[in-house]
Amino acid sequence: MAAERDTRERHPAGATATGxxxxxxxxxxPLRRRLLPEWDPDAFGRLSERIARFLGTGRFIVWMTVVIIVWVVWNIAAPAALRFDEYPFIFLTLALSLQASYAAPLILLAQNRQDDRxxxxxxxDRKQNERSIADTEYxxxxxxxxRMGLGEVATRDWIRSELQDMIKELEERQNGHRAPAVFPADHPRGRDMDDR
Known part of the structure; x- marks a missing residue:
């Protein structure tokens, strides 16, 4: 009993033998702490699509052209104390290359999302076409x-001709005062094989 209590103290409920x-x-x-911040890939993809859509517009090109012209004119015509990027415009080159280095992957990400869609x-569409083809075949x-079933159905013209034949036959019998035939074997022409 003491040994059992000793074991329970060393291994509480829910613990394994390894401790x-x-x-x-x-x-x-339980939630684990992560070193990197969490982000939603869909939200990031939507943002990249918006940015790529904006980069592909004439508005972006016009604004970028205006900013570059203002930048160059300011750094050439402004007093020397107010210039922040001298003639080789190294900072402008750095800014444009940084913009291009971010724009290319964002455009590729937007294209990948569009390819997935x-x-x-x-x-x-392929499944819909398969269903349409199956429905059409059915x-x-x-x-x-x-059509095959209608080939065996009596048409209006056939019924009309049969009725006219019967009327003629009845008229002939009434004129000849013969008793009407009850069974098809008594029919003067024999059995009618053209019924169908």
Whole structure:
């Protein structure tokens, strides 16, 4: 009893023999601290698409041209004490290369997202086309079956001609005062093989 109590003290409930607590599956895991900040890839992708869309407009080119002209004119015409980037315009070159180094990956990311959307749309279109083809084939088979079935159905012209034949036959019998035939075997022409 004392040994059992000693074991329980050394290994509390939920702990393994190695001394680490067991992971409980009925409870959520505790949040872990991360060194890097968390970010939402979709939000970043949407932001990159907005930036890439703006970079691809005439408005961006006009604003960038205006800023560069003002920058160059200011650093040439302003008094020497107010100039912040002298003639070789190294700071301007650095700013433009930094803008280009960020613009290229953002444009590529936006293109990748667009490619993913296009792939999903293409897959949906392919499935829709397959369903349309299957529906068309089904309807074609149904129409063919209806045509085959209509070949065996009595048409209005056929029924009209049969009724006219019967009227003529009845008129002939009434004129000849013969008793009407009850069974098809008594029919003067024999059995009618053209019924269908």
């Amino acid at each position: 680490r607590p067991r992971a409980r599956l009925d409870q959520p895991r 296009d792939r999903v749309n293409l897959e949906q 309807l074609t088979r149904e129409i063919a079956a209806l």
